[in-house]
Amino acid sequence: MNQKTFIGVVNPVKDKMYRLALRLLISKDSAEDATQEVLLKLWSRKDKIKDYANIEAFAMTVTKNYCLDQLKSKQNNNLKIVHTNYESQDRSAFDQLETNDRLKQISLILETLPEQQKLIFQLRDIEEYEYEEISKVMDMNETAIRVSLSRARKKIRIELLKKDSYGIT
Amino acid sequence: MELHKLESLVKRYDDGGTTLEEEKLLKKYFHSEKVPEHLKEYEVIFSFSEEEKNICHPGKFKLKSDKKWYAIIGVAASILIAFGIFTFQENQQQNFPQNELGTIETPEEAYFKAKETLQMVAQIMNNSKEELVYLDEFNKTKNQIIKIK
Incomplete structure (x- = not known):
């Protein structure tokens, strides 16, 4: 596989990898670095790539593992990025009803979810993967994925409702 | 619906x-x-x-990491520099004894050479000492102001 075909194969997945990394790592720079690193990893293993039936699922799995590793090492270094300072933002009166702010709220709620739920929500609701593909990436069975996804969806909605009622009172 | x-x-x-x-x-x-x-x-x-879904990866990605090359070039350069310094120093050490020393063979010759050199140094010293006469002038003036005797 030469460079051109590799880029051709990887290009459609690149954005998805970036979004997944962004969901987990939050910082745009780290997400970009992560994507770059994973692509290099894939490139160095390009000869084996043919053996993997579904390159996209494989690329996503590698990205997921890489980001989780990154988070782990950050925790070990006491450099964990904590975005808990968002509470004060939504006190402001009517602006928060703007859609943009609401969308931001969701990403903030998503940040509070456990990694597994973040990943599954990202893969299903944003990238629109089939459960079968998700189970490959996550290395989980479909039932467990559905349960986790359901928890994530409900949590997001409940948190959103909570924020709304705080806004009104 | x-x-x-x-x-x-x-x-x-x-x-x-x-x-x-x-x-x-x-x-x-x-x-x-x-x-x-x-x-x-x-x-x-x-x-x-x-x-x-509309978020895109910004910019292009590179397949070959430049960092690796920088590292290799850096290591190569430092090896070259270290090597250069060593050979330079070694050359200097070798040049010195070969050209400047070891041309005198008999002890007598060495003795005369040394004597000659010392004589020359002594002569230069004496010449310079004569120049110091001018210092007396300073002393005269000084003595006029500060009378020690």
Whole structure:
């Protein structure tokens, strides 16, 4: 596989990898670095790539593992990025009803979810993967994925409702 | 879409029971139609999913990392420099004894050479000492001001 075909194969997945990394790592720079690193990893293993039936699922799995590793090492270094300072933002009166702010709220709620739920929500609701593909990436069975996804969806909605009622009172 | 159908679909969505097609249908519905008040938050959730899908990886990625090359070049350069310094120093050490020393062979010759050199040094010293006479002038003036004797 030469460079051109590799880029051709990887290009459609690149954005998805970036979004997944962004969901987990939050910082745009780290997400970009992560994507770059994973692509290099894939490139160095390009000869084996043919053996993997579904390159996209494989690329996503590698990205997921890489980001989780990154988070782990950050925790070990006491450099964990904590975005808990968002509470004060939504006190402001009517602006928060703007859609943009609401969308931001969701990403903030998503940040509070456990990694597994973040990943599954990202893969299903944003990238629109089939459960079968998700189970490959996550290395989980479909039932467990559905349960986790359901928890994530409900949590997001409940948190959103909570924020709304705080806004009104 | 009728309300009861929508509600059951949303319920199944919450439980993780919808298929991709149904979810696409929901996204389309919440994107385009007037949403009942009690389902407002789904509108936000679905538009969030749609928005997030548009995020793209910025710029191009590089397949060959430059960092590796920088490292290799750096190591090569430092080896060259270290090597250069060593050979330079070694050359200097070798040049010195060869050209400047070891030309005198007999002890007598060495003795005379040394004597000659010392004589020359002594002569230069004496010459310079004569120049010091001028210092007396300073002393005279000094003695006029400060009378020690």
